[in-house]
Amino acid sequence: MTNQTGTRTTTGTLIVKGTVALIAALLLFAPFLFQDxxxxxxxxxxxxxxxxxxxxxxxxxxxxxxSxxxxxxxxxxxxxxxxxxxxxxxGWTPVLLGAVAGVAVSIVFAVAIGLLSLRVKAIFFAMITLAAASVVLVLASQLSHLTGGEDGITYKAPDLFKPAxxxxxxxxxxxxxVFGVRMNGKLAAYYFVFASCLVLFLVMLRFTVSPVGTVLKAIRENEARAEAIGYRVVAYRTFVFCLSAAIASLAGTVYAVWLKYTGPDTALSFAIMIDILLMVVIGGMGTMWGAVIGAVLLTLAQYYLRDLMGAASAALEGVPILPELTAPDRWLFWLGIIFILLVYFFPKGIAGTAMEKGARS
Known part of the structure; x- marks a missing residue:
C-alpha cells in the first residue's frame, strides 16, 4: 500500500509538473507560435x-x-x-538603479510592517497592509511632479528593446x-521578461524546499508548537515578508521595462491585488506550481473570454435567450461563474487538488 500511495503521489505531482513544463515551453516559444x-x-x-x-x-x-x-x-x-x-x-544604469531602489524601499516597508504587525492576528495584519497599500496609492496619485499622478509616466526602454x-x-x-518572426528589439524585450521571470521563479522554488521553507510550513501548520521548540516566529515571518516584497518589486521593474509606461492602474491598483488572490485560489495555495496554472488561466480568460463569448453569441443567433446570455458584455458574469465552479470542484486549487487526489486515491 505504501508503494502504491507513493507511486500515485508521484503520478499526481508529475501531472501538475508536466502541465507547468508545457506552459513553460509555450511561453518560451510564444513569439514564434503566436505572432500577433x-x-x-x-x-x-x-x-x-x-x-x-x-x-x-x-x-x-x-x-x-x-497581506x-x-x-x-x-x-x-x-x-x-x-x-x-x-x-x-x-539605458541599463537607470534600470539597475531603479531595481535596487525599489527592492530597498520594499524591504524597508516590509520590515516596518512585519515587526510592527506580524504579532497581531491575521485579519488585523491584513487590514494594516491594506491601509499601507492605500496610502501609497494615494501618494502616487498626488505626487504628480515625481510619479506623473493619475497620468503615470511614459519613458523609453533601453536601446536593445526598441522595435527598430x-x-x-x-x-x-x-x-x-526566423519562422516569420522579425529578430528585432521587441523580441529581445520579450525574452528579457521571460528569462528574468524564469530565474525569479526558480529562486522561489528552490527556497520552498530549503530548510527555511520547511520551518515556514511548520509555522503555518502550528505557530505555537514552532515557537515552543525554539523558532523565532516573528523573525521568520518578517524574513519571508521581506523576500516576497523584494521579488514582487523586481517583477514590477521587469514589467515597467516591458510596458514603457507606469501608472497607478498598471502598478498599484487594487484590481491587481484581486487578480493575484484569484490566481492563487485557482491554482492552489502552498504549491508554487499553482501560481503558474492560476496566472495562465485567469489571464487568458481576461483577454480572450470576451472574444469567445462574441463568437458563441453570433453562432447562437436566432436561438431564444442564449445570444443575450452569451453577449460579450456579460463576460465578467461568466468569469464569476467559472471561478465559483473551479472553487467548488477544486477546493484546494487545481494543482493542490490534483496532487492531493493523487495521494489519497
Missing part, C-alpha cells in the same frame, strides 16, 4: 504574474500570512525604474526573419 502583438502582450503579462503570484504564495500558502500590500511592493519596483528611466534617459533595433540582419542589412 496582442498574444505577445498576453504572454509577457503571464510571465510577470506567475512571479507576482508565486511571491504572494510564499506569504499566504507557505507561511499563512494574509493586501503586495501590489505596493510591485509598484515600488515599477516606479523605481520608471522614474529613473524618465529622468536619466534609456536589429538583432540579426540578412545580406542586405534588413532585419532577419
Amino acid at each position: 502583438v496582442r498574444s505577445l502582450e498576453v504572454a509577457a503579462r503571464i510571465c510577470i504574474f506567475i512571479v507576482l503570484v508565486a511571491s504572494f504564495d510564499l506569504l499566504i500558502g507557505y507561511t499563512g500570512i494574509v 493586501f500590500a503586495h501590489t505596493m511592493f510591485f509598484g515600488f519596483g515599477a516606479y523605481g525604474a520608471a522614474i529613473l528611466l524618465k529622468q536619466m534617459g534609456p 533595433t536589429k538583432l540579426l540582419t540578412d545580406a542586405d542589412g534588413k532585419v532577419l526573419k
Whole structure:
C-alpha cells in the first residue's frame, strides 16, 4: 500500500509538473507560435504574474500570512525604474538603479510592517497592509511632479528593446526573419521578461524546499508548537515578508521595462491585488506550481473570454435567450461563474487538488 500511495503521489505531482513544463515551453516559444502583438502582450503579462503570484504564495500558502500590500511592493519596483528611466534617459544604469531602489524601499516597508504587525492576528495584519497599500496609492496619485499622478509616466526602454533595433540582419542589412518572426528589439524585450521571470521563479522554488521553507510550513501548520521548540516566529515571518516584497518589486521593474509606461492602474491598483488572490485560489495555495496554472488561466480568460463569448453569441443567433446570455458584455458574469465552479470542484486549487487526489486515491 505504501508503494502504491507513493507511486500515485508521484503520478499526481508529475501531472501538475508536466502541465507547468508545457506552459513553460509555450511561453518560451510564444513569439514564434503566436505572432500577433496582442498574444505577445498576453504572454509577457503571464510571465510577470506567475512571479507576482508565486511571491504572494510564499506569504499566504507557505507561511499563512494574509497581506493586501503586495501590489505596493510591485509598484515600488515599477516606479523605481520608471522614474529613473524618465529622468536619466534609456539605458541599463537607470534600470539597475531603479531595481535596487525599489527592492530597498520594499524591504524597508516590509520590515516596518512585519515587526510592527506580524504579532497581531491575521485579519488585523491584513487590514494594516491594506491601509499601507492605500496610502501609497494615494501618494502616487498626488505626487504628480515625481510619479506623473493619475497620468503615470511614459519613458523609453533601453536601446536593445526598441522595435527598430536589429538583432540579426540578412545580406542586405534588413532585419532577419526566423519562422516569420522579425529578430528585432521587441523580441529581445520579450525574452528579457521571460528569462528574468524564469530565474525569479526558480529562486522561489528552490527556497520552498530549503530548510527555511520547511520551518515556514511548520509555522503555518502550528505557530505555537514552532515557537515552543525554539523558532523565532516573528523573525521568520518578517524574513519571508521581506523576500516576497523584494521579488514582487523586481517583477514590477521587469514589467515597467516591458510596458514603457507606469501608472497607478498598471502598478498599484487594487484590481491587481484581486487578480493575484484569484490566481492563487485557482491554482492552489502552498504549491508554487499553482501560481503558474492560476496566472495562465485567469489571464487568458481576461483577454480572450470576451472574444469567445462574441463568437458563441453570433453562432447562437436566432436561438431564444442564449445570444443575450452569451453577449460579450456579460463576460465578467461568466468569469464569476467559472471561478465559483473551479472553487467548488477544486477546493484546494487545481494543482493542490490534483496532487492531493493523487495521494489519497
